[in-house]
Amino acid sequence: QVQLQESGPDLVKPSQTLSLTCSVSSGSIGNSYYYWSWIRQPPGKGLEWMGAVGYRGSTYYSPSLKSHISISRDTSKNQFSLQLPSVTPEDAAVDYCAIAPCWGRGTLVTVSS
Numbered sequence: 001q002v003q004l005q006e007s008g009p010d011l012v013k014p015s016q017t018l019s020l021t022c023s024v025s026s027g028s029i030g031n032s033y034y035y036w037s038w039i040r041q042p043p044g045k046g047l048e049w050m051g052a053v054g055y056r057g058s059t060y061y062s063p064s065l066k067s068h069i070s071i072s073r074d075t076s077k078n079q080f081s082l083q084l085p086s087v088t089p090e091d092a093a094v095d096y097c098a099i100a101p102c103w104g105r106g107t108l109v110t111v112s113s
Helices: none
Strands: 003-007 018-025 035-041 048-054 059-061 070-074 079-084 093-099 107-111
Touching: 003 093, 018 035, 018 093, 018 107, 048 070, 048 079, 059 070, 079 093
Parallel strands: none
Antiparallel strands: 003 018, 018 079, 035 048, 035 093, 048 059, 070 079, 093 107
């Protein structure tokens, strides 16, 4: 079964860029016909799909985030990453990387000065 582990800062200041990485084991992001996703859950709210990177490197983004989100992959490290610039307190959330039906444990990101 594929295992995923998110990593990145716990605290980001407003207007800074949030950068998260998902490390994948027991599965290859370059050789699998899957879409590797980032999903977040703000405090007290539901899950929000943010975007995904496909097995050929193609990217797909939520319309609400498309203007400033970026997802990329590094097949040599078997990782995929998320960058969200100019964060605001509304971007605080537990962020998950996932490839259905497997999810990482999630990482809590706080946005505060």
